[in-house]
Amino acid sequence: MFHLVKGLYNNWNKKEQYSILILGLDNAGKTTFLEALKKEYSLAFKALEKIQPTVGQNVAMIPVENKQILKLWDVGGQETLRSMWSEYYSLCHGIIFIVDSSDRERLDECSSTLQSVVMDDEIEGVPILMLANKQDRQDRMEVQDIKQVFNKIAEHISARDSRVLPISALTGEGVKDAIEWMIVRLERNKKSRPPIYK
Ligand SMILES: Nc1nc2c(ncn2[C@@H]2O[C@H](COP(=O)(O)OP(=O)(O)OP(=O)(O)O)[C@@H](O)[C@H]2O)c(=O)[nH]1
């Protein structure tokens, strides 16, 4: 009887773990976003202005409301490192693609990079959130203009959740709304991409 109750308790007490992959060109603000997120959830975080380009990967575990754990993977965005992104595709439940809203010159590179991500069979059906970062900058592009570029790509993502949201990872503006959008989609997509129970 004790074992039965203990077993039931353990099952009931298990948390859903979802992996989220943070992608985007180098300098987009991926690591800053990850640290800003840790700050939002009152976890220890690095000084945002001291973040260096990522060569390997950064991982953070964020507990959400005692029932879920978000495992966030932040990988390097430099061109030579992008070929490693696909190694994470099979394990991820959601993708956050970060765009530097002040980098007009690389908007084409950014959209073709996203295009090659969404075309990969391994992430079929995975919700994709595009974040127009650095909205605190005077020289930013309008979110509407960024949306036009990315919605064209989103049209090709059949029956999948995708959205473009404005944020500033540096000031924290929009960071919580962004992750909350993703959490809702991860839950909705649970049947086709089940979480790991821990
Ligand atoms: N003004 C402003 N600067 C930002 C923002 N987010 C990131 N930055 C700056 O952009 C630069 C690059 O940020 P990172 O977080 O290192 O970018 P990354 O995407 O992780 O880059 P890689 O690791 O090389 O792929 C840093 O100087 C950040 O301080 C933002 O919201 N506003």
Ligand SMILES: [Mg+2]
């Ligand atoms: Mg980085």
